[in-house]
């Protein structure tokens with residue numbers, strides 16, 4: 001029998017740096033003459049992250065919801081098809097930021113019963129500043145989901161350390177150790193880590209044992225698993241999805257770049273992630289924009305094939321109507337056209 005195709009899951013909350021890491025890993029495998037394949041799962045209807053992946057990399061897309069919501073069948077079908085059609089040397093699954101990785105572990109291990117794949121590691125990327133903020137508040141569904149993502153990991157990347165002080169990096173490191181004593185913690189900026197160390201670490205760690213043991217210690221120490229007065233029988237599936245929503249806006253007209261940047265600056269705190277492809281009426285070319293926790297990036301791109309101007313905003317309980325009105329105004333359009341709102345992803 002052929003060697004099983006190793007599978008790695010990339011987990012981490014929205015905007016923590018999973019796609020940044022994906023690009024590094026793909027480059028590393030290609031430099032080593034390996035053929036990687038990707039399963040990309042997005043909450044929105046559009047795979048912006050996939051647009052930047054080299055077309056030679058086989059990619060399966062699961063859009064418009066979490067793998068755990070759409071059911072195990074979809075992921076199993078995509079994995080099986082990739083293995084049969086593309087014969088990859090390795091497969092990476094990039095989960096959505098709202099996904100509970102335990103469900104994906106279940107799906108992959110189930111698939112390995114009838115398809116020649118083997119789950120090798122679960123790499124969770126953590127936004128240092130975001131986790132620290134939530135840890136200090138010790139509440140909220142996002143906080144509990146992050147805990148679950150951290151506990152399930154076989155390797156942890158403590159990313160965005162440029163956004164915290166060295167003392168704070170130490171503090172977050174301690175939190176990660178407390179929640180998951182088994183995974184190696186690798187501090188990083190823009191996920192700049194030695195992939196050998198990363199994949200080696202992921203291979204060595206035990207996916208079955210690590211999370212379960214760390215889990216029990218965190219539960220005993222009561223590290224914010226339940227807010228005061230809240231039921232303590234934590235249901236990760238509910239916590240993962242019930243509070244997250246996405247609004248997709250399809251643009252008909254180009255917008256002014258300065259006005260759009262002002263709009264981004266004024267986004268409510270409940271919108272923690274934005275991505276899109278835009279045409280501006282005051283600059284040439286098209287741009288991929290990224291927004292995560294008050295930081296935004298604009299990258300000039302030439303999309304392959306037909307790609308509409310579209311933006312997705314992801315967050316908790318924000319007013320999609322308000323965003324729509326503002327964006328329509330930027331476009332110089334009326335207010336009566338509905339966008340696509342998806343609740344409870």
Ligand SMILES: Nc1nc2c(ncn2[C@@H]2O[C@H](COP(=O)(O)OP(=O)(O)OP(=O)(O)O)[C@@H](O)[C@H]2O)c(=O)[nH]1
Nearest residue numbers: 014015016017018019020097160189190290292297
């Ligand atoms: N300041 C800072 N920004 C970073 C770092 N790593 C990634 N970013 C930026 O953070 C934004 C989100 O990064 P992604 O890699 O797309 O995050 P993601 O986890 O794939 O996001 P989702 O797919 O939406 O969950 C991008 O604008 C990145 O350029 C870092 O270490 N420091």
